[in-house]
Amino acid sequence: MAAESGSGAGLGVGAVARRLGVAASTLRTWDRRYGIGPSGRSAGGHRRYTADDLARLEAMQRLIVSGAPPAEAARAALDAPPAGPASPRGHGAGGNRIPLDATPAARSGPHAARVRGLARAAMALDERAMTTTVHAALDREGVVAAWELLFVPVLVGIGRKHAASGAHVEVEHLLSAVLLSALTERARPRGTGGRSVPPVLLACAPEEQHCLPVYALAAALAEAGTAATVLGARVPVPALTAAIDRTGPPAAFVWSQTSETGDPSWLAGLPTGRPPLRTVIGGPGWADRIPPRVRLVTTLSWAVAELQAVTPRR
Known part of the structure; x- marks a missing residue:
């Protein structure tokens, strides 16, 4: 990127959208709603994203992927110090720009000590301490709150390192x-009280290997009383189609984290049923041209609400 510096002309919205694997309209929405947009100018006066702008967008995207609400993710990204030229998107949490104390919950309040404690245990490779802290948070706060207020800040902090x-x-x-x-333990099926409820299906897009958010969604649904079947990473389209035909779910959720796995063209060909299948997708990998009746969600709580809306509680 020839002009990627804090004072250079930078990139246009289309180029940044392709680089991050999100829709250009999403970038414009983030700019309009949250003030996280381009700060540079081209020679002709057009707005351009600088390297610092791109780093903030990557940080915001990482937080959203991990389940943070977009407004909170934007605030955290804007509050973080500039991190220099952006690096390629990597596996897992790597490549983000948010320090351990970037989110409001991590900077102060009752969660700050827990974030620091889990981070220390992780850096020490203390599996027993990590396991104890994680289960305690899930017991105390529930899946969604633990994910957003504890697990996300630690994951993105390690990614920054x-x-x-x-x-x-x-x-x-x-x-x-x-x-x-x-x-996975929290997402295990529980008793149905003698009533058969078709579970929703949760899967990663074909060739998508980042599956942790899918398991977080399964655990959050289980906690809310909604049954789910997790098909895991790299689910081919024929396999997802066969699972829909075989189980008759009220809804299916598909995750894409990278632009390489976010082609949405095949979603319109998923089987329909009676009542019609609700298709929900999440993650920053999805490109434009999302088919009609396919819902794109950006937070863990939103995904839970969408899937619960069409699923009888157990």
Whole structure:
């Protein structure tokens, strides 16, 4: 990117949208609603995204992916100090620009000590301490609150350390494994009281390997009394189609984290049923041209609400 510096002309909205794997209309909405937009100007006076702008957008995107509300993610990204040129999007939490204390909950209040404690345990590779802290938070606060106020700040903080040094991959992997284990346990099917309720289906897009948010959604749904079946990472379209035909779910959720896996053209071909299948998608990977009747959600709580709206409680 020839002009990616704090004072350079930078990139237009289309180029930034392609780089981040989001729709250009999403970037314009973030600019209009949250004030996180381009700060540079081209020679012709057109607004352009600088390297600092891009770093803030990556930080906001990481928080949204992890379940933070867009408004809070934007505030955290704007409050964070500039981090220099943006690095390519990496695996897991790597590549983000938010320090451990970037979110309001991490900077002050009752969650600050818990964020610091979990971060210390993660950096020490203390699996037992991480597991204890994670389960205590889930017991005390529930899945959505624990995800947004504790797990997200720690994950993005570790990602910032990785982006700055290239190190700490093992920290991210172990913490992700601890979270996956705890969330999977919370998402296990429970008794239905003698009434059969078709579960919603949760899957990653074809070739999408980032599946932790899907398990967070499954755990949040289970906590809310909604049954879900998790198909996991890299679900081919024929496999998802077969699962829909076989189980007759009221809704299906599909996650895409990267632009390489976010082609939405196949979503319109998913089977319909009676009542009609509700298709919900989440993640920053989805491109423009989302088919009609497909709902795009940006937070964990929103995804839960959309899926619960068409699913009888157990």
